[in-house]
Amino acid sequence: MTTPHGSIDTPQFMPVGTQATVKSLTPSDLRTAGAQIILGNTYHLSLRPGAERVAGLGGLHRFMAWDGPILTDSGGFQVFSLADLRRVDDDGVTFASHLDGSLQRLTPERSVEIQELLGSDIAMAFDQLVDPGLPAVEVGEAMERTHRWAERCLAAHTRPDQALFGIIQGGVDASLRQRSTAAIAALPFDGIAVGGLSVGESKAQMAATLDVVADALDDDPRVRYLMGVGSPLDFFTGVERGIDLFDCVLPTRVARNGQLWTREGRLNLRNARFVDDPAPLDAECGCETCRDYSRAYLAHLFRAEELLAYRLASLHNLTYTLDLMRAIRAALADGSFESLRETVAGQYQRAESRPVSQQ
Amino acid sequence: MTTPHGSIDTPQFMPVGTQATVKSLTPSDLRTAGAQIILGNTYHLSLRPGAERVAGLGGLHRFMAWDGPILTDSGGFQVFSLADLRRVDDDGVTFASHLDGSLQRLTPERSVEIQELLGSDIAMAFDQLVDPGLPAVEVGEAMERTHRWAERCLAAHTRPDQALFGIIQGGVDASLRQRSTAAIAALPFDGIAVGGLSVGESKAQMAATLDVVADALDDDPRVRYLMGVGSPLDFFTGVERGIDLFDCVLPTRVARNGQLWTREGRLNLRNARFVDDPAPLDAECGCETCRDYSRAYLAHLFRAEELLAYRLASLHNLTYTLDLMRAIRAALADGSFESLRETVAGQYQRAESRPVSQQ
Numbered sequence: 001m002t003t004p005h006g007s008i009d010t011p012q013f014m015p016v017g018t019q020a021t022v023k024s025l026t027p028s029d030l031r032t033a034g035a036q037i038i039l040g041n042t043y044h045l046s047l048r049p050g051a052e053r054v055a056g057l058g059g060l061h062r063f064m065a066w067d068g069p070i071l072t073d074s075g076g077f078q079v080f081s082l083a084d085l086r087r088v089d090d091d092g093v094t095f096a097s098h099l100d101g102s103l104q105r106l107t108p109e110r111s112v113e114i115q116e117l118l119g120s121d122i123a124m125a126f127d128q129l130v131d132p133g134l135p136a137v138e139v140g141e142a143m144e145r146t147h148r149w150a151e152r153c154l155a156a157h158t159r160p161d162q163a164l165f166g167i168i169q170g171g172v173d174a175s176l177r178q179r180s181t182a183a184i185a186a187l188p189f190d191g192i193a194v195g196g197l198s199v200g201e202s203k204a205q206m207a208a209t210l211d212v213v214a215d216a217l218d219d220d221p222r223v224r225y226l227m228g229v230g231s232p233l234d235f236f237t238g239v240e241r242g243i244d245l246f247d248c249v250l251p252t253r254v255a256r257n258g259q260l261w262t263r264e265g266r267l268n269l270r271n272a273r274f275v276d277d278p279a280p281l282d283a284e285c286g287c288e289t290c291r292d293y294s295r296a297y298l299a300h301l302f303r304a305e306e307l308l309a310y311r312l313a314s315l316h317n318l319t320y321t322l323d324l325m326r327a328i329r330a331a332l333a334d335g336s337f338e339s340l341r342e343t344v345a346g347q348y349q350r351a352e353s354r355p356v357s358q359q
Numbered sequence: 360m361t362t363p364h365g366s367i368d369t370p371q372f373m374p375v376g377t378q379a380t381v382k383s384l385t386p387s388d389l390r391t392a393g394a395q396i397i398l399g400n401t402y403h404l405s406l407r408p409g410a411e412r413v414a415g416l417g418g419l420h421r422f423m424a425w426d427g428p429i430l431t432d433s434g435g436f437q438v439f440s441l442a443d444l445r446r447v448d449d450d451g452v453t454f455a456s457h458l459d460g461s462l463q464r465l466t467p468e469r470s471v472e473i474q475e476l477l478g479s480d481i482a483m484a485f486d487q488l489v490d491p492g493l494p495a496v497e498v499g500e501a502m503e504r505t506h507r508w509a510e511r512c513l514a515a516h517t518r519p520d521q522a523l524f525g526i527i528q529g530g531v532d533a534s535l536r537q538r539s540t541a542a543i544a545a546l547p548f549d550g551i552a553v554g555g556l557s558v559g560e561s562k563a564q565m566a567a568t569l570d571v572v573a574d575a576l577d578d579d580p581r582v583r584y585l586m587g588v589g590s591p592l593d594f595f596t597g598v599e600r601g602i603d604l605f606d607c608v609l610p611t612r613v614a615r616n617g618q619l620w621t622r623e624g625r626l627n628l629r630n631a632r633f634v635d636d637p638a639p640l641d642a643e644c645g646c647e648t649c650r651d652y653s654r655a656y657l658a659h660l661f662r663a664e665e666l667l668a669y670r671l672a673s674l675h676n677l678t679y680t681l682d683l684m685r686a687i688r689a690a691l692a693d694g695s696f697e698s699l700r701e702t703v704a705g706q707y708q709r710a711e712s713r714p715v716s717q718q
Contacts, residue, residue: 019659019660019663019665020656020659021660021663021665021667023665023666023667024666024667024670025667026647026651026667026670026671027651028647048659048662048663049634049655049659049662053634053635053655056635057635057637057653057655057656058637063653063655063656063659064656065651065652065656275408275412276412276415276416278416278417288385288387292385292386292424293424294416294422296408296412296416296422297379297416297422297423297424300378300379300407300408300422301378301380303407303408304378304380304407306378306380306382307382307383307666307669307670308380308382308383308384308385310666311383311385311666311670312385
């Protein structure tokens with residue numbers, strides 16, 4: 001997959017840089033961890049520092065000093081997560097800013113405009129996400145609105161150096177997902193995203209929904225992006241159903257809480273057993289954290305609430321995640337995908353059997 | 360000046376790594392910023408993670424992955440700053456831990472033992488610091504106790520690979536300082552420190568006290584360390600009075616509050632004028648922060664309370680401070696010390712005319 005700021009090996013994971021920074025890390029750290037593309041958030045950046053301000057400062061790449069590809073989301077997910085603070089109409093969404101309570105307005109046209117001002121390599125259509133547990137008629141209405149907004153995003157989009165991806169909605173209802181896939185795939189988007197998952201549904205529902213989408217897309221050659229996913233095992237679920245791109249705050253968020261992903265499974269550094277452990281987090285990992293520090297040191301930093309804890313843990317979890325995606329690509333090439341999945345499942349499945357809410 | 364972990368150019372500034380980390384930075388960052396030696400805190404490290412634990416993990420250098428020289432303080436200053444939570448007797452100090460309120464005991468012998476367990480290159484004698492504004496009799500009593508404790512520290516010290524420095528006390532009273540200097544200089548310490556300054560006295564009092572010490576030390580060849588100082592102009596005050604070593608949390612603490620030290624003077628990044636400023640913090644600085652980011656980006660990170668703000672600001676302020684120390688060394692060599700001081704004073708003196716409390 002190619003973009004104006006470089007090409008991307010797929011399947012690929014995108015670290016999330018919500019506020020023009022992947023929390024605690026520099027672009028140089030991200031490169032070292034293996035990142036090829038990162039994600040920025042339209043909702044957050046439009047409120048602060050403001051899309052026009054970022055454009056005036058030379059665009060998001062220059063602003064945050066990341067010269068690789070950037071994908072921006074459309075704001076749809078964040079508006080959904082504001083819950084009671086928003087009002088949706090056919091033209092767009094009015095919501096109260098989480099920063100100062102001021103009323104803000106996002107429409108398909110404004111979302112596209114913001115993303116063009118930010119100058120991302122890949123923009124996302126503005127969609128309406130709903131709780132998949134709502135009655136089918138409500139899920140269906142949001143889906144139909146998402147389709148109308150998709151056409152308005154395409155009409156509003158002007159930057160020839162920026163790709164625009166459509167988003168499939170429809171909750172976990174197979175017939176709605178099928179209709180949404182057909183509707184979005186019929187439009188001239190540069191890529192196709194699956195939205196509305198990883199918001200409380202079960203692992204089985206996520207897999208079944210991805211099956212429906214994969215069937216309906218059939219041999220559509222465009223890049224496929226599963227939004228807001230995931231965890232180590234979710235990548236296998238997605239990749240075997242044709243997913244090329246993933247993003248999730250999970251690796252960095254859990255890192256800041258002291259949960260480290262390793263080839264021995266999850267380690268919680270707040271557990272007392274680590275305070276005297278001289279071993280590295282993961283003996284097979286090549287990141288700076290594993291090279292230079294013991295579990296005991298990291299356990300100390302977390303207890304002392306030292307800023308370096310969040311940085312070293314984030315660097316490791318991203319390295320782990322990007323190493324895993326690279327291993328998945330290699331396994332696809334040499335036919336060892338199932339064997340790799342079994343290895344990773346042995347490390348992670350027990351902790352992943354519960355329903356997830358990862359964003 | 361040489362230590363088991365490398366030699367040090369003097370005059371030199373030591374970044375403070377209170378809890379086995381210079382907040383938000385890695386040893387690699389410190390090297391890049393120009394650090395040759397760092398400081399660790401006996402009080403904090405003995406409470407958490409514990410000196411015996413650090414020793415069991417291979418010592419402080421290995422624990423925090425810094426292979427250069429380390430100086431540890433003795434705990435005297437932190438115990439002083441606990442104010443009402445401590446009780447001093449002739450044998451030592453009993454105090455309540457700031458972590459859990461548990462009663463703890465520090466004596467000259469235990470302070471030396473902790474520092475030997477940590478394995479620092481330079482240990483400090485355990486002293487009794489008092490407010491220099493107290494009546495002379497109280498300042499004098501604490502000074503006399505400091506002298507008795509100095510002898511006990513020397514008697515307790517066993518590591519041949521660790522230097523031990525004595526500490527001069529005596530507040531801002533010239534006759535007490537003179538007596539303390541003579542008493543400490545008469546003992547076989549490897550270096551001489553000036554304690555009890557930068558705790559609320561005026562700039563003029565600090566300078567006058569350093570004059571007294573310099574006169575009393577005369578041509579004593581040992582390394583001289585001014586504890587807990589300082590700010591850009593304080594370095595000149597100290598260096599012209601023979602000081603070789605400085606340490607202070609000021610550069611990193613003010614950095615985390617958004618105050619950046621530059622060749623244009625202090626910049627407060629929380630000031631609204633920076634949110635659209637595309638310039639680097641300091642066009643003459645070679646640090647990563649100045650190379651890659653604008654003031655506008657840093658102003659955004661501080662407003663968004665992003666972890667990267669504290670890291671990039673700390674890296675810059677330490678680079679600035681260590682660059683300044685290097686410039687002072689060069690100025691001493693080529694006779695331009697006064698001209699350099701005038702340049703820096705033009706940038707900083709207005710903000711430094713008030714009394715300071717820097718630790």
